Amino acid sequence: MSPFVKNPNRPDLAALQSDSDYDAIVVGSGISGAIIANELAQAGKRVLIVEAAPETDRTYEGYTEYLNHFYGQSAKDNQSPFPINPNAATPRGSELRKLDPLETNSSSYIVQSGPYVSDTVYTRVFGGTSIHWEAKTPRMLPQDFKTQTVFGQGRDWPIGYEDIETDYETAEREMGVSADVEDQKYLDLKFRDSYVFPMRGLPPSWLDEQVAQGIDNSQVELYGERYALKVRPFPQARNGIPNPAYDGGKGFEPTSAVASHQIDIGGRCQGNTNCVPICPVQAKYHSGKTLAKAFETGRVDLLSQAVASKVIIDDASGRVTGIETKVYHHVSSPAYKTVTLRARLYVIAANAIETPRLLLASGLRSKSGLVGRNLMDHAYLLNWALMPQICGTTRGTSCTSGIVDLRGGSFRRSQAAFAVDIHNDGWGWATGSPSTDLVELVDDGNKFGRDLRNAIIDRVSRQLLLAFMIEVMPSESNRVTVDPTYKDPLDNMRPVVSFAVPEYSMRGAAYARQFAKTLFARLGAEDHTHYDPSNYGFIAYQGDPYEIRGGNHLAGTHIMGSDPSTSVVDADQRSWDHDNLYLVGAGSMPTIGTANVSLTMAAIAYRSARKIIATLNH
Amino acid sequence: MTSSPRLENFVAFSAQITAFNKVEIWGTGLADVYLDTIDGLVGAAVTDALLDAFAPIATLRSDAARTDRLRLEVFGSERLGPVARAIVKLWYIGVWYPLPSTWQEQFGPTARNDAFVPTPAAFVEGLLWPAIGSHPPGAKAPGYGSWRLPPNIPSF
Ligand SMILES: Cc1cc2nc3c(=O)[nH]c(=O)nc-3n(C[C@H](O)[C@H](O)[C@H](O)COP(=O)(O)OP(=O)(O)OC[C@H]3O[C@@H](n4cnc5c(N)ncnc54)[C@H](O)[C@@H]3O)c2cc1C
Ligand code: SF4
Numbered sequence: 001m002s003p004f005v006k007n008p009n010r011p012d013l014a015a016l017q018s019d020s021d022y023d024a025i026v027v028g029s030g031i032s033g034a035i036i037a038n039e040l041a042q043a044g045k046r047v048l049i050v051e052a053a054p055e056t057d058r059t060y061e062g063y064t065e066y067l068n069h070f071y072g073q074s075a076k077d078n079q080s081p082f083p084i085n086p087n088a089a090t091p092r093g094s095e096l097r098k099l100d101p102l103e104t105n106s107s108s109y110i111v112q113s114g115p116y117v118s119d120t121v122y123t124r125v126f127g128g129t130s131i132h133w134e135a136k137t138p139r140m141l142p143q144d145f146k147t148q149t150v151f152g153q154g155r156d157w158p159i160g161y162e163d164i165e166t167d168y169e170t171a172e173r174e175m176g177v178s179a180d181v182e183d184q185k186y187l188d189l190k191f192r193d194s195y196v197f198p199m200r201g202l203p204p205s206w207l208d209e210q211v212a213q214g215i216d217n218s219q220v221e222l223y224g225e226r227y228a229l230k231v232r233p234f235p236q237a238r239n240g241i242p243n244p245a246y247d248g249g250k251g252f253e254p255t256s257a258v259a260s261h262q263i264d265i266g267g268r269c270q271g272n273t274n275c276v277p278i279c280p281v282q283a284k285y286h287s288g289k290t291l292a293k294a295f296e297t298g299r300v301d302l303l304s305q306a307v308a309s310k311v312i313i314d315d316a317s318g319r320v321t322g323i324e325t326k327v328y329h330h331v332s333s334p335a336y337k338t339v340t341l342r343a344r345l346y347v348i349a350a351n352a353i354e355t356p357r358l359l360l361a362s363g364l365r366s367k368s369g370l371v372g373r374n375l376m377d378h379a380y381l382l383n384w385a386l387m388p389q390i391c392g393t394t395r396g397t398s399c400t401s402g403i404v405d406l407r408g409g410s411f412r413r414s415q416a417a418f419a420v421d422i423h424n425d426g427w428g429w430a431t432g433s434p435s436t437d438l439v440e441l442v443d444d445g446n447k448f449g450r451d452l453r454n455a456i457i458d459r460v461s462r463q464l465l466l467a468f469m470i471e472v473m474p475s476e477s478n479r480v481t482v483d484p485t486y487k488d489p490l491d492n493m494r495p496v497v498s499f500a501v502p503e504y505s506m507r508g509a510a511y512a513r514q515f516a517k518t519l520f521a522r523l524g525a526e527d528h529t530h531y532d533p534s535n536y537g538f539i540a541y542q543g544d545p546y547e548i549r550g551g552n553h554l555a556g557t558h559i560m561g562s563d564p565s566t567s568v569v570d571a572d573q574r575s576w577d578h579d580n581l582y583l584v585g586a587g588s589m590p591t592i593g594t595a596n597v598s599l600t601m602a603a604i605a606y607r608s609a610r611k612i613i614a615t616l617n618h
Numbered sequence: 619m620t621s622s623p624r625l626e627n628f629v630a631f632s633a634q635i636t637a638f639n640k641v642e643i644w645g646t647g648l649a650d651v652y653l654d655t656i657d658g659l660v661g662a663a664v665t666d667a668l669l670d671a672f673a674p675i676a677t678l679r680s681d682a683a684r685t686d687r688l689r690l691e692v693f694g695s696e697r698l699g700p701v702a703r704a705i706v707k708l709w710y711i712g713v714w715y716p717l718p719s720t721w722q723e724q725f726g727p728t729a730r731n732d733a734f735v736p737t738p739a740a741f742v743e744g745l746l747w748p749a750i751g752s753h754p755p756g757a758k759a760p761g762y763g764s765w766r767l768p769p770n771i772p773s774f
Contacts, residue, residue: 070756071738074713203766240762271764274756281759392769394752395760424765425755434746435711448693448706449685450774453637453749456710457771461750 013327013339016303022048022343023616025323027308027358029053030128031598032585032605033349034287035174038294039609045616047300048341049291050325052088052350055126055304058288066131067280078132081278082125085331086489088307093119098536104496110353111486111496117536118499120377120550122351126304129351130286130598133552134276134398135237137177137599138419139168141408142188144593147473151412153504154473155590158562158571164603169195171602172235175285176254178202178269179235186232187408198252199240201233202269205424207391208233208401211464214523215403220515222411231422233401237285237599238269255289256282273425275398303327303341308350309492311362312340313578320346320581326490334489345580345612349605352554352587353480357495359558359583360482366558366568366577372481374474374559376592378551379416379501381468381509382430383516385525386459393463394434396424406515407594416471416508419594420515426463427528429549434460464525468512471594472505474556501548506541509548553597555586560604572611573604584608627669628653630676634684635702636709637774638745643709646743648736652708655736659714659728660701668698697725710749712740748772 023045026033037047056062070081079092095108096117104113112118123132142161147154169192178199181191204212212231219226239254246252254268269283282289294300303325310324323346328336348355356372365371403420411417427433437459441447447455478500482493501509513529520527531538531547539546561567564576573588575581584605586597629649633640643649657665675687693699700721708714716731735741742757751771753760 067756068738071741072735074733074735203763205765206768209766268762270759270761271753272756272759273753278756280756390769390771392751392765392771394747394750394755395769396765400765434750435713438707438710438746439715442703442706442710446689446693448635448688448702450637450681451685452706452710453774456746456749460746461769461771 017339020342022046024345024347025341025343026347028349029126031130031287031602034290035605036347036584036609037300038290041294041297041299043613049302050306050308051126051304052307053125058126066278078277082123087328088124090124091121096536106486111494113496113498116499116501118550120552127286127288132277135284136596137235137237138595140593140595140600143408147591157590167603167606170606171599173198175237177235177237178240183233196243196245198246199242202236202240202400204233204401205396207393208422210391211422227405229403229405231401232404239283271396307490308358318578320578336490347582347584349584351585352557353495355583355587356480356557361493368565370568372557373476373479374556375478375480376472376474376556378553379470379472379505380549380551381512383529384427384430384465385520385527386462387464388524390461393426393461398425399423416505417594418468418470418508418512421467423465427465466516470505470508475502480557509546555589555592555597558583558587560588560590573608582608631672635706636745648743651737710744710746712744
């Protein structure tokens with residue numbers, strides 16, 4: 001497919017405002033919004049995408065601008081490629097600090113009302129957080145869809161694994177997932193008999209192999225049951241080698257970089273080790289690839305620099321009649337024009353913080369009162385060590401393999417499950433390595449010349465970072481709210497987040513630490529893990545220190561269910577209260593298990609698209 | 619890049635304190651940019667003092683002898699040590715880290731007092747990456763599947 005994108009802009013605001021012929025307005029150009037827009041357009045529907053950010057990276061030149069911005073920053077925090085935009089701000093970890101009891105910190109874009117301060121982020125650029133994400137794409141386990149029934153924890157989904165298995169396959173095709181089915185059949189995960197992923201699995205790293213040699217086939221015991229361990233590759237939405245057996249032998253053609261002219265890059269992952277925050281060659285899937293197809297139909301328009309500010313409801317019918325949108329002229333000025341945009345049907349796909357923020361700012365709490373509640377995000381616990389041998393750390397994609405044997409099991413009655421990532425990029429996430437190592441070796445170690453070169457090899461190439469992604473169950477007190485005291489320059493209320501890491505997850509974290517120590521002992525690795533009480537993520541649990549990091553897997557804030565009194569949307573992500581309104585995104589997920597959320601989020605977007613098309617055709 | 623004796627001295631000094639050879643230092647294309655940056659920050663007089671201190675050391679035959687003298691006369695010097703350490707870090711990771719406040723009180727303020735990347739190429743050309751047989755994140759990609767092979771750490 002040609003990646004050519006025609007300019008879909010609609011800057012003619014007056015004409016746009018009187019254009020009542022759109023089938024749907026989609027707020028947000030991330031993975032969720034892109035899938036809905038493309039599916040509708042392919043079905044002949046006319047769509048307007050409303051995107052808060054400028055469209056910088058819609059062109060190849062704009063994308064490259066992010067990359068240069070990234071190279072030019074001295075502190076490469078994970079939002080560093082993305083320019084500051086106060087009119088549609090993006091949360092940044094560097095703005096955070098620890099809170100005193102009962103304190104609220106409003107100096108960061110997300111107002112933190114504690115008690116726990118999460119450094120979780122999302123990115124408001126064209127393409128949303130998919131420009132920035134790491135692109136791990138495991139499916140949820142069948143048991144994850146019914147944790148209340150099976151383990152007495154969390155909530156059951158109104159649908160099961162079997163109901164979305166085909167949508168998983170569609171999402172894996174769209175995002176171009178590289179994996180081998182043989183590696184992914186574990187616990188209760190199952191695949192259709194003849195199924196293969198679009199592309200072959202990415203090779204595991206040398207570091208993965210070193211860890212595997214040390215621990216494969218060893219066991220751990222948990223609540224009386226034994227679990228065998230094995231290092232396994234993760235499925236990833238980044239271009240590898242197409243599998244000729246895909247689609248009954250038809251094969252698969254990867255989508256390369258999106259550009260306004262033909263360019264010859266993006267075919268295959270080249271091992272840039274920079275998947276987060278930005279892949280230089282666009283081997284990693286981002287929603288721009290789906291949007292390019294949508295724009296090609298000629299039926300999708302884009303209004304960028306347009307912040308949806310109010311969902312307008314007809315009180316009598318409860319139906320949405322329009323979306324009030326603030327269109328700003330430039331990121332450096334708060335000047336804006338307000339327009340009301342109309343269509344037959346409305347889709348809010350602004351992510352699990354911004355979607356409830358918009359609804360709450362519009363005064364829409366839902367009859368269940370659950371808009372904004374049940375905020376979930378994986379709790380990450382980092383453990384880091386030096387391997388006895390040189391492992392060549394810092395090569396490969398951010399992470400190629402991990403340990404997933406404790407994603408499921410009967411222990412989930414008592415404590416959270418987790419998946420473990422083996423980080424190819426070393427201790428960076430935990431310590432700021434390798435620049436912090438360099439500074440320490442030079443300034444404190446008084447090393448230069450040959451001594452320094454040897455010391456750097458010894459310190460960096462042996463690094464092993466295990467990141468434990470711990471499940472967090474829904475809890476109504478974990479929530480996003482709004483407060484007129486806290487507004488952004490466009491006079492939109494900012495999200496206020498209150499979050500506490502649930503006890504169930506902390507029990508999982510405590511076991512995770514013990515599990516990491518066991519692995520390090522089996523590997524003969526030197527444990528360097530330490531948790532700093534002054535860090536904003538610090539938590540003391542049963543007398544022991546932990547630092548919990550945000551997982552960037554925001555979910556739950558417009559939770560799905562089968563009963564309007566206990567959920568915000570139905571199994572098709574249609575709002576129970578407003579029947580021409582769909583809230584699409586991970587916010588609909590009733591639980592997140594131990595799967596990075598986006599593949600499941602994409603799968604349910606396909607389900608919603610079918611329902612929306614059927615409704616529009618009706 | 620036009621070469622001058624001063625620039626050549628700077629390259630020789632840089633090679634010694636990074637353990638990369640002069641060809642590799644020239645190969646980054648950054649020697650003149652860095653020399654200008656350093657002159658701009660601490661003043662050419664300090665850079666000259668550093669290069670003058672290195673000149674007799676450069677003539678010593680053994681690396682061990684050069685290292686000993688560098689410790690004593692450059693890295694152990696109140697005036698030159700912090701600058702030399704900042705230059706090592708600049709070559710390795712492409713970031714100029716500000717000099718300690720005590721240095722600035724004693725020898726005068728530097729033109730800038732924040733950590734910064736002199737040019738986007740600085741990050742990409744950082745010597746830390748080749749030192750560990752790797753590549754800078756986001757640039758000079760080694761190719762699909764290369765991460766599966768054992769690391770090839772260059773000897774020096
Ligand atoms: C560092 C990092 C790593 C990650 N790694 C993974 C991973 O490996 N695997 C995985 O599954 N997930 C991962 N995620 C999570 C993943 O990126 C998100 O789940 C996913 O991108 C969310 O998609 P979305 O379309 O729902 O929302 P977003 O991508 O956030 O898109 C929302 C869009 O809406 C726009 N918007 C917001 N408010 C408004 C408004 N009021 N008006 C108009 N437009 C608006 C935004 O600008 C944005 O473009 C990661 C996230 C981060 C930050
Ligand atoms: S390893 Fe590199 S090329 Fe591959 S996806 Fe990540 S950043 Fe892109």
